[in-house]
Amino acid sequence: MHYRFRHMMWLLFVAIIDQPLAAAPKTTKQPPKLVVVFIADQCAWHYIPKLRPFFQHGLKELLDNGIVYANAYHPHGIPETTTGHNSIATGTLPKDHGAILNQWITADYRKIAYDNGYINPSTDLTYSGPKAQPASCRSCDKTMVDGLSDQFVLNTRPGTINKVVSVSLKSYPAIATAQREGKAFWIDEKSGMFVTNQRYFATTPAWLTAFNKEHEPANLKQVTLTTCHDQDSRAYQFIDAKNYDHAGYKFSMVQRGTMPIDRNTPTPYDLFIKTPTASEILLELAKASVDNTLKNGSDRLILWVCLSNLDLLTHFYGPDSMETMDTIYHLDKQIKGFMDYAKRKVGEQRCLFVFTADHGICPIPELVNKRGLTIARRIMAKPLMQAMNDLIYKKYWERDIVKNYEPTYFVWNEQRMSAMKPEKRTAIINELKRFLKAQPGIKTAWTFDELKNSTFRPEELENFYKNQLYEGRSGDLIVMPQPYSQITNYPSGTSHLSPYDYDTHVPLILYQKGSLEKKWVRTKVWMPQLAGTLAQILDVGRPSASIFNPLPGIER
Numbered sequence: 001m002h003y004r005f006r007h008m009m010w011l012l013f014v015a016i017i018d019q020p021l022a023a024a025p026k027t028t029k030q031p032p033k034l035v036v037v038f039i040a041d042q043c044a045w046h047y048i049p050k051l052r053p054f055f056q057h058g059l060k061e062l063l064d065n066g067i068v069y070a071n072a073y074h075p076h077g078i079p080e081t082t083t084g085h086n087s088i089a090t091g092t093l094p095k096d097h098g099a100i101l102n103q104w105i106t107a108d109y110r111k112i113a114y115d116n117g118y119i120n121p122s123t124d125l126t127y128s129g130p131k132a133q134p135a136s137c138r139s140c141d142k143t144m145v146d147g148l149s150d151q152f153v154l155n156t157r158p159g160t161i162n163k164v165v166s167v168s169l170k171s172y173p174a175i176a177t178a179q180r181e182g183k184a185f186w187i188d189e190k191s192g193m194f195v196t197n198q199r200y201f202a203t204t205p206a207w208l209t210a211f212n213k214e215h216e217p218a219n220l221k222q223v224t225l226t227t228c229h230d231q232d233s234r235a236y237q238f239i240d241a242k243n244y245d246h247a248g249y250k251f252s253m254v255q256r257g258t259m260p261i262d263r264n265t266p267t268p269y270d271l272f273i274k275t276p277t278a279s280e281i282l283l284e285l286a287k288a289s290v291d292n293t294l295k296n297g298s299d300r301l302i303l304w305v306c307l308s309n310l311d312l313l314t315h316f317y318g319p320d321s322m323e324t325m326d327t328i329y330h331l332d333k334q335i336k337g338f339m340d341y342a343k344r345k346v347g348e349q350r351c352l353f354v355f356t357a358d359h360g361i362c363p364i365p366e367l368v369n370k371r372g373l374t375i376a377r378r379i380m381a382k383p384l385m386q387a388m389n390d391l392i393y394k395k396y397w398e399r400d401i402v403k404n405y406e407p408t409y410f411v412w413n414e415q416r417m418s419a420m421k422p423e424k425r426t427a428i429i430n431e432l433k434r435f436l437k438a439q440p441g442i443k444t445a446w447t448f449d450e451l452k453n454s455t456f457r458p459e460e461l462e463n464f465y466k467n468q469l470y471e472g473r474s475g476d477l478i479v480m481p482q483p484y485s486q487i488t489n490y491p492s493g494t495s496h497l498s499p500y501d502y503d504t505h506v507p508l509i510l511y512q513k514g515s516l517e518k519k520w521v522r523t524k525v526w527m528p529q530l531a532g533t534l535a536q537i538l539d540v541g542r543p544s545a546s547i548f549n550p551l552p553g554i555e556r
């Protein structure tokens with residue numbers, strides 16, 4: 001009796017402390033009808049604590065009200081756009097989805113683009129009509145697994161059609177996220193029109209033609225840049241915000257105010273797609289695609305919105321620049337505009353918003369070096385490759401053994417290497433590795449087989465490189481730089497070419513009013529966990545090659 005009383009008191013105590021401190025208003029959790037995944041290209045986590053005090057709109061709403069994963073990482077060593085988008089959308093690592101980089105080097109030493117975009121540049125359906133057969137169109141044929149978009153569409157049930165649309169300012173993010181079952185739209189840099197192709201539609205959808213006609217980006221004569229805050233505002237008063245010494249463009253877009261669109265150049269929209277006007281029009285396209293896709297009351301939609309302008313701009317100006325900060329402030333505002341539209345469209349509690357990024361960004365090495373972080377350096381790839389070839393010629397009388405560089409690996413002349421006696425081949429490989437490891441700014445180098453046969457713990461940065469190996473696509477000598485060092489083809493600007501925090505740590509926020517809200521999760525999570533989590537929320541099959549656990553803190 002005495003024991004039973006104590007036991008009952010204990011159960012009562014547990015029941016009491018298990019309750020939230022203040023009773024939350026009772027809400028019914030509703031399944032989402034519209035899932036919007038904003039992928040802000042290159043939006044590193046490091047922007048969030050820095051710029052959060054100045055967010056006033058969509059990013060503020062998401063950070064204040066959503067489930068915020070403060071330690072979400074892309075676990076691959078060379079974090080590129082195609083790679084990150086595929087990992088987000090398929091819930092797998094590059095070693096499985098195969099999209100190891102935006103482009104890679106083929107067995108005959110040609111560079112091949114993930115979506116064939118550079119090989120067949122004019123195969124897209126535009127307002128002017130079809131130009132190509134589906135076989136030669138840009139596609140996700142090189143994604144080697146299925147993903148969330150595929151599973152969602154394939155799991156359409158009686159009375160409800162599941163649909164997927166992806167919009168982007170570059171072709172490959174749209175194609176990577178739409179996968180085989182969704183519909184992709186992106187901007188054509190030559191015409192300034194939004195396009196799709198015959199992989200997705202037999203003819204251009206009428207609404208897309210109407211959209212292009214109404215918005216007429218092709219008729220823009222110039223882009224006007226208006227900053228979100230006053231140019232002297234504290235929102236821009238950060239170190240190196242106006243330092244253009246090592247930028248790809250030596251002028252300030254913000255201070256210039258307007259930029260002409262010169263149709264006499266091969267890509268007149270090159271500057272346009274780096275501006276906030278481009279993401280504004282993209283979000284208008286996103287609205288039009290929802291209006292024209294989600295017509296039936298019971299249908300459900302996953303909408304991927306790939307906001308590419310931040311990345312395109314920051315490669316030139318660097319993450320510390322005023323231009324970059326202002327682009328993020330514009331995204332804050334534009335995302336809010338879209339969120340309000342979506343809530344009106346399907347009801348506030350039926351919208352699930354996700355905000356994340358495909359990778360981060362490294363500061364411009366010269367600027368961070370000048371600030372005192374003297375490990376930061378830019379290593380130019382071509383002279384490095386030349387020095388490697390000179391060394392091998394001097395010692396082994398073999399010319400041009402190193403054929404190519406694609407960040408961050410080298411490809412050697414396989415024909416010549418395999419014709420050599422094994423001892424000579426091994427000696428040359430060891431010589432090249434010794435040489436690379438002796439270079440300031442390079443931590444280590446592996447051959448493909450060495451890395452494949454190495455064993456690391458999952459959280460070790462070396463393992464990030466192993467996660468990215470794919471036979472026939474990865475190079476022969478894979479190089480790991482030291483923090484803040486870049487082996488690059490570009491003499492100015494910056495990139496995202498390493499496994500370090502600034503390049504792989506990204507924001508990840510899920511927000512659905514009444515269902516997924518108000519929590520900060522500090523546990524380290526991996527970005528491929530997202531796709532399976534969304535599959536679980538949407539009650540559809542997981543991407544079939546995804547082995548990752550659902551994200552913590554999601555109670556459904």
Ligand SMILES: [Zn+2]
Nearest residue numbers: 041042081358
């Ligand atoms: Zn990117």
